[in-house]
Amino acid sequence: MKKRTLILMCILSLTLTGCWDSTELNDVSIVTGIAIDPGKEKRYRLTVGYVNASMLSPQQPTEGAPVSIMSLEGNSLPEISARMNIGVSRKLVFSHTRALYINEEVAINDGVGSFLDSLERNPQFRNDFNILITKGDPAEKFPTINDPVEKVPSLKVQKQVKSLLEGWGGDPRVRLTDFIDAIVSHGRSPVASSVTIKGDPEKGKNVESNMMTKAPARIMLGGIAVFKKDKLSGYLSMEDTRNYLWTQKLESTMVTIPCANHGKEQKEKLFFDLAITNNKSTIKAFYKGDQPHLKVDIYSEARLTSMQCKEDLSKKETYLDLEKKSSKYVKDMIVATIKKVQNEFGLDIFGFGEALYRQDYKKAKEVEDKWNEEFARADVDVNVHVAIRRSGIRGKSFLSELPASEEE
Amino acid sequence: MSLSDFLFKRRKNKKGNKAPEEEIFQKDNISKEYFKSLNKNKKSLQELFKDTFDFSCDDIKLGESKACVCYLGTMLNINSLTDKVLNVPRETSETKNPKNIEEIRDRYFPTIAFEYAETFHKVVWHILNGFAVIMVDGQGKALSLEIGNIEKRAITEPSTQTIIRGPKEAFTEDINTNISLIRKRIKNPYLTFESSYIGGDTKTTIAIGYISTITNEDILNEVRERIEKIELGAVLDSGNIEEMIVDKSFTPFPLVFNTERPDSICSHLLEGKVILIVDGSPFVLAVPSIFTDFFQSSEDYYQPFLMPSFIRIIRYMSFMIALVLPSLYVALSTFHQELMPTQLLVSVQAQREGVPFPAVIEIFMMELTFEIMREAGVRMPRAVGQTVSIVGALVIGQAAVEAGLVSNVLVIIVAFTAIASFVSPIYSFSIATRLLRFVLILCAAVFGLYGVLLFLIVMVIHLVSLRSFGVPYLASVAPFKLSDQDDVFLRLPAWANQRRPSYLFPKAPNKEKRKQRPSPPPVKGGEK
Secondary structure (H helix, E strand, O other), X not given: OHHHHHHHHHHHHHHHHOOOOOOOHHHEEEEEEEEEEEOOOOOEEEXXXXXXXXXXXXXXXXXXXXXXXXXXXXXXXXXXXXXXXHOOOOEEEOOOOOEEEEEHHHHHHHOOHHHHHHHHHOOOOOXXXXXXXXXXXXXXXXXXXXXXXXOOHHHHHHHHHHHHHHHOOOOOOOOHHHHHHHHHOOOOOOEEEEEEEEEOXXXXXXXXXXXXXXXXXEEEEEEEEEEEOOEEEEEOOHHHHHXXXXXXXXXXXXXXXXOOOOOOOOOOOOEEEEEEEEEEEEEEEEEEOOXXXXXXXXXXXXXXXXXXXXXXXXXXXXXXXXXXXXXXXXXXXXXXHHHHHHHHOOOOOOOHHHHHHHHOHHHHHHHHHHHHXXXXXXXXXXXXXXXXXXXXXXXXXXXXXXXXXXXX | XXXXXXXXOOOOOOOOOOOHHHHOOOOOOOOOOOOOOHHHHHHHHHHHOOOOOOEEEEEEEEOOEEEEEEEEOOOOOHHHHHXXXXXXXXXXXXXXXXXXXXXXXXXXXXXXXXXXXXOHHHXXXXXHOOEEEEEEOXXXXXXXXXXXXXXXXXXXXXXXXOOOOOOOOOOOOOHHHHHHHHHHXXXXXXXXXXXXXXXXXXXXXXXXXXXXXXXXXXHHHHHHHHHHHOOOOOOOOHHHHHHHHOOXXXXXXXXXXXXXXXXXXXXXXXXXXXXXXXXXXXXEEEEOOOHHHHHOOHHHHOOOOHHHHHHHHHHHHHHHHHHHHHHHHHHHHHOXXXXXXXXXXXXXXXXXXXXXXXXXXXXXXXXXXXXXXXXXXXXXXXHHHHHHHHHHHHHHHHHHHXXXXXXXXXXXXXXXXXXXXXOOOOHHHHHHHHHHHHHXXXXXXXXXXXXXXXXXXXXXXHHHHOEEOOEEOOOEOOOEOHHHHHHOOOOOOHHHOOEOOHHXXXXXXXOOOOOOOOOOOOOOOOOO
């Protein structure tokens, strides 16, 4: 009897408690991009771009917009997204958000902290979308720019960022938790990528723009945006972003280095290229007396990809010489970038403070409240060793075999 | 600690060899006594078989004595009966009259295999088994002659457990043929077959086979005991016996191994298992059997070991696929959209667009359709079977999708699941996954991945609780034993696999003593 009651209770509990959070796939819309603009009446204006799945079906590609957009104003993100069904038929699912566009005005005036909290709190949001600061146009334009290859704009941007990061290193690889960690950290200032629209966003909105070979509007990645706590304080150029990443974790990049020594024979414009394939960098921060020192050790392995110089690549000395030249060149670049960050922003985006925290805890505790000032006045020492491992599938360049007379 | 202490503490083994023919008609209303008077015997025989057309009782004369040949005409070869028995020379003026039945046999039927029937029960039994029984007036026992075979099916290739490389014989319905197929492979005096008769109405012969120098006594006694306990009206296939001897019947998993391959049965015998052959069934049982037995094909041992090891892993994988794939689809698409990659989710969503049913209903529909088709395919006359597959492929594969009833992904999932469920070499095991799959889909529909996980946990608990003749069903994995791992997930080469599985507690734990990994012969002197 007891057993029977138990079984009955189990079955009842199945029917009573089950299915509460189940939603059929045809009853949800997958949000891929979110844009946050300053609102006119309320605090924010939230724009969501959700996928129109049947337009992406491989079997019957129908003509139509791959994504739809819906904008609403409100004072907080959860409030607006809960009200989205004012204009959207289906329940919105945010777990596949690929890009979060933040209008730079919001980032400068309001700071991003207040809505990042709601994103971090919401279990639907994964930690794998890109945080992008929009320059120029309002953020709500960004999820609408069509691309003929990647039909969903936000997916396009994410893939674009990933490819750039892997190929050249222009994205700081910052996710939500990294960003929030950096906001609360005393030894590091947060950074995020920035994007701009090149062309006319009104034309890019049309699906017909996919018919054109040259897209009327295109989302372009800019350098990184530097934050002071949760407020935007400025931008770095693409080159500087790469150099910044070199001190962090660079997968691969490409550098062009003049053959002749820096400064002396600039008129002779001959270069060689190195593809950096393997990279290891360590960051150190320490005090000598009262003076903070920042030290970066970089070891890079490279592959020679082009050679305009006349040196003979069949000799070992040439490689050693090229290594020396490129090490110095890279070192100068990175030092310049660090100096620039020190002077222009005075914000430690490199994480030297965190390094100090690990290496000299007492000192770090002492200076943690004024670390950014300490960072700004610190001495910078960068050691770079570039090792050229191979030179493509050729040794000597055919250029070196051209008759000398023609050269002159 | 011996296996019996370990497993069968509560049971006591009673030993006793019965002469089965003596007891066989005990429960029927047949008198046991065999009379000296021919007429009396004849009368009671004719009483017993009175309405049967194929029963004959022909009077003959053997010398001076009156005799009578009784047989079932359909159970023996009439031609040889005529040649050997009915045509015996009738010497009327013979000086020496045979005095007793032994002399009669000696004189008239010296070349025919024979048995004596001392009781009336035995006479009836012999007649039923296709003997020609000669009853002589005034003799205390009858002479039963084995005249020769009734028709039986020839040995063919196995139809349910096919392999590419290896012996191609399969068991037939005849128990003697089956035993000979085993004896042909194991030429060992210790290979023993004990027979008994089960089934009040059918009196089916069953044989317990084992190798007495290998098989553990306790397991053997347990098998004997369980067989003795069986009281069934009819035994038509080994499946009837299987249901009566399992440790637990409320389980989807088969606890008794069955095969129609003699080589597979032999390898079980050599591992120390006990086999059960039932007359009339080409499927021979082997006990105790464990979970991993059902993932092993006899071909694994005939191919170089690397590929079979890989294939075994494939089998375990496809078991899991057949079990959980449809429920994973339900769980992911209705509860956990965030777990699918974006691209996949978008394309699944695009295909589900316009499908009127929830994912559970959709998948239940398709799974049921498939089960119906499979059942129809098995039961249909072979000539029509083709039609089923064509109609099925068209209806399910195309029309349903085009009509917008189901999505394309789902067809892929159902088809893949179905194929994966056929991978297990033993059919009775793949049935288990078919059944559990539906429960899993329900769990997934109610609770999502959480339900799937809960069900799998319950399933594992159930599996761990199962025993096959006292041996844990997950043996060598669940009570983990490293030394038994050489033939579970991987098939190690023969030279590395020298021990018999220890969960069977074999009397002789090692197959071979010597280490004999092959290597090329050493290079002879002179070379550098």
